[in-house]
Amino acid sequence: MLVSAGTRLFCFVLCLAVTCCPPSSSAWSQPGSRTVAATTEQDEERAWQARPEDLRRALPNNSAPPQRRVPFTQLPPLTSQEEGTIRRVRLPGDLKAVALTFDLCELATVTTGYDADVINFLRREHIPATLFMGGKWMRTHAERAKQLMAEPGFEIGNHAWSHGNFGIMDQQSMRDQALWTQTEYETLREDILRRAEAAGMPAPNMPPVPELFRLPYGRCSDQALTLLARLGLRVIQWDVVAETMADNSRPELAVDVARRVRPGSILLFHANRVPTGTASLLKGVVRELRRKGYHFVTAGTLLALGEPLSTRDGYFNKPGDNKALDARFGVDGTGRRASMHRKMD
Template identity: 35%
Template sequence: MIPLTRRLLAACTLGAALTACGAQGPARQGPAGSASPSATRPPVLTPGPGGLTPVFEHGPRTLGRTVAFTFDADMTADQGPRAASGEHFDNPGLIAALRELKVPATVFMTGRWADQYPAEARDLGHDPQFEVANHSWSHYAFTADCYGLPTVDSGGMRADVQRAYNSLRAAGVPHAMPYFRFPGGCYDQRALRALSGLGVTAVQWDVVSGDAFATDADAVTRQVLDGVKPGSVVIMHCTRSAAPTTERVVRTVVPELRKRGYRFVKVSQLIGETAGHR
């Protein structure tokens, strides 16, 4: 988790707050190579030169007022004892609010979070209002100097992503999306090369909510409302202990954006529109 600061807009491609929070067609091939029955294959961006992992930040600006809310469900291995002692790294109230407001959303979940909260991971994974994507297993950074996070060496990056998919499957998430969010939003060419061949699209964002460790819900609300444009991807968190204002923010922001003519979609829809718009 990181403090609210404009450094986010410059470092690590709008770096994120760190510690946060389920038709007929061909079988979907999972990012780690496992086939799973589903509807059509989720949209992904075309890899770059040499198969370099593609990066998605926002959808088209010219295809209507759509916005995707994304929520990081973050947890690291060393936070297990804190969870055991009663600290909450989940946020059922936020999920209930999204359901009540009928807001589809994409949840980027660490494998460690799924290990800690398997029933909640399974519930999200089976709810068509949500899509669950990969946020690494360890929540260690994939670059140096990423907001003080420990780092994964390049030889361990691919395994960390695959381990997260394994945890999601073990928790009962049947069709985790082929989308990956770098911890802290920090990546470089080495990290993108390390994940080449996994079939994932790296998903960033263009609106930083600033909900990490925030205590002023009004300030977070203003930041979201001031930042959203057609096709925006908003990053928020679903961890009560580290993002305690997020439910209040969502309950305020959603009706206001709807009054402005915005429609809420999942990241997969924006990626599909982007791929088809090129």
């Protein structure tokens, strides 16, 4: 009860955001993991430390669309079997893998932030994770986004441009939310590769565009799922909501989260400083899950390990529990008073 009540509260404020994994674990020590702006290990560590501009609302807001709006790389469409929203993966045998996922949400009307404690814990512990970045968040937090993209333990997913609600948006707006984010990723990727070349450093291994998508608010529609499938984006939701709007550092919460995890689970966290106490909760959850014999993989790796279990409905804990959010966060979930294709406010 504690968790479902907390989760409901959380939704209102939030969405303003293995033995089986040797490739992911070993990826942390591969060449190219160094942020290309850093030339020494000390510089590198300094670059990952928390900074004042990581705080919520510290960076100036810019609600304009990106300069380039169509990505160079178009993904092949998904098959009809792949269309849908994946909540967890059925794993073979006694494989105990789970995916930790972190959203970096940002509405059109505000800038959020970056949680260095969360990211640095994952790096220190060599825990692979999937980071779903909003396209506008990537532009606002460009240096942080590039660091994360170049870090081999992290998989980057698309979390829409400005947190548009895919349960209520029109086709063109949904398309823009998805593709503008792909384009922003490409722009930052080009910059990373340029900087690496100029510094004579190896190019980080980054896919041309993200291949996974997370629905803001978990909201979707048949039209949204069909559109995302046409764009080649696999939709990854979750079966375990980790944070609440209460104090997430309470030790009993980590135990409760771990109790709800099963092999093949996908856990939802945030790394944009919207919920508080995420780093503390994450450390507790990781400790509990390791004690139970779980290993951590990216969402992409998890999909490849078993049979993805999908639905055509997006939700937090039970179907329909996020529909109340349609009436909040502006006319289309982005916080705007007018939709994306009317005058930008």
